[in-house]
Amino acid sequence: MSGAGPVHVAVGVVQDGAGRIVIARRDAHRHQGGRWEFPGGKIEPGETPFTALQRELAEELGVTAEAASPLIRIPYDYGDRQVVLDVMRVTAYSGEPEGVEGQPLARVAIDSLDPVAFPAGNRAIITALRLPSTYIISPDCHDPDDWLAQLDRCLAGGTRLIQFRVRGESPGRDRLASEAVKRCHAGGAVMLVNGDATLAEASGADGVHLNARQLRDCNRQSLSGFTWIGASCHNGPELARAADLGADFAVLGPVAPTASHPGAAPLGWAAFADAVAAARLPVYALGGMGRADTETAITHGGQGAAGIRGFWPGLSG
Ligand SMILES: Nc1nc2c([nH]c(=O)n2[C@H]2C[C@H](O)[C@@H](COP(=O)(O)OP(=O)(O)OP(=O)(O)O)O2)c(=O)[nH]1
Numbered sequence: 471m472s473g474a475g476p477v478h479v480a481v482g483v484v485q486d487g488a489g490r491i492v493i494a495r496r497d498a499h500r501h502q503g504g505r506w507e508f509p510g511g512k513i514e515p516g517e518t519p520f521t522a523l524q525r526e527l528a529e530e531l532g533v534t535a536e537a538a539s540p541l542i543r544i545p546y547d548y549g550d551r552q553v554v555l556d557v558m559r560v561t562a563y564s565g566e567p568e569g570v571e572g573q574p575l576a577r578v579a580i581d582s583l584d585p586v587a588f589p590a591g592n593r594a595i596i597t598a599l600r601l602p603s604t605y606i607i608s609p610d611c612h613d614p615d616d617w618l619a620q621l622d623r624c625l626a627g628g629t630r631l632i633q634f635r636v637r638g639e640s641p642g643r644d645r646l647a648s649e650a651v652k653r654c655h656a657g658g659a660v661m662l663v664n665g666d667a668t669l670a671e672a673s674g675a676d677g678v679h680l681n682a683r684q685l686r687d688c689n690r691q692s693l694s695g696f697t698w699i700g701a702s703c704h705n706g707p708e709l710a711r712a713a714d715l716g717a718d719f720a721v722l723g724p725v726a727p728t729a730s731h732p733g734a735a736p737l738g739w740a741a742f743a744d745a746v747a748a749a750r751l752p753v754y755a756l757g758g759m760g761r762a763d764t765e766t767a768i769t770h771g772g773q774g775a776a777g778i779r780g781f782w783p784g785l786s787g
């Protein structure tokens with residue numbers, strides 16, 4: 471059994487009628503024993519991830535999975551075993567989940583899932599469940615009233631994740647950031663500040679979004695005060711660095727040509743998918759994206775799409 475490469479595992483996110491997630495406790499003497507898991511198990515020869523998941527959910531929960539969509543794929547090295555977790559969201563199933571093998575089950579709201587109770591590789595699954603499929607990056611601010619009205623429109627449209635990316639340094643910028651945080655929180659959204667941990671802290675933002683230089687130079691300790699950490703990446707090694715630093719998610723691009731970086735060679739979807747498949751954290755596609763690209767990004771293994779022009783009101787075109 472040893473030396474055969476990673477164990478490929480099909481993992482299912484099964485929700486009950488109230489939206490709570492069904493989790494099970496792993497038997498104490500198994501790998502990662504005693505921890506909570508999402509139901510699932512090893513993919514056998516001849517199975518696809520989905521048919522393996524169907525078999526595992528029948529064996530472990532006594533339910534029939536009818537449909538699932540990809541959530542995230544996580545390669546993870548536990549030292550004593552390497553796994554690739556192929557995580558799917560079960561979108562249709564019949565039957566009532568039960569601990570068929572005698573394993574304790576729990577039903578937990580997404581916000582109450584505690585990453586510490588799970589194997590370490592599961593942290594990215596829980597993050598992916600909490601993150602939305604669009605990440606809106608603000609443009610620079612020329613008129614604060616205008617800018618805030620556009621933020622309000624984003625929030626009214628259901629935006630839940632915003633990056634404050636107003637450049638420069640001015641008292642006006644600090645005030646704008648604090649007001650933006652207030653409005654984001656009132657609207658149920660999370661706000662990260664691009665490249666400026668000091669402003670992130672002073673404004674009460676939820677986190678910081680690291681630019682490429684900060685991703686290279688900063689350390690884990692300096693980021694420990696933030697709930698959310700995003701990172702800008704352009705390739706696989708930067709995605710690995712972001713995961714090592716403990717970032718929650720990354721953006722990867724440019725995927726398509728963009729007006730803001732005309733010189734940068736776009737990755738294209740195939741290279742995006744390859745880099746994301748090897749990443750240990752959720753990844754948004756960036757660069758030339760609009761709302762219509764969100765589904766394409768998810769199909770290529772991404773969390774969704776991120777951008778300024780295609781998302782911020784009044785800028786598209
Ligand atoms: N099912 C599941 N496995 C997980 C999760 N997170 C995680 O790291 N793993 C790891 C633990 C194991 O090394 C591997 C799953 O293998 P397993 O031995 O439990 O698979 P199985 O259900 O086919 O078990 P068995 O019948 O062979 O005992 O994946 C998770 O959320 N769910």
Ligand SMILES: [Mg+2]
Nearest residue numbers: 509510511512
């Ligand atoms: Mg199992």
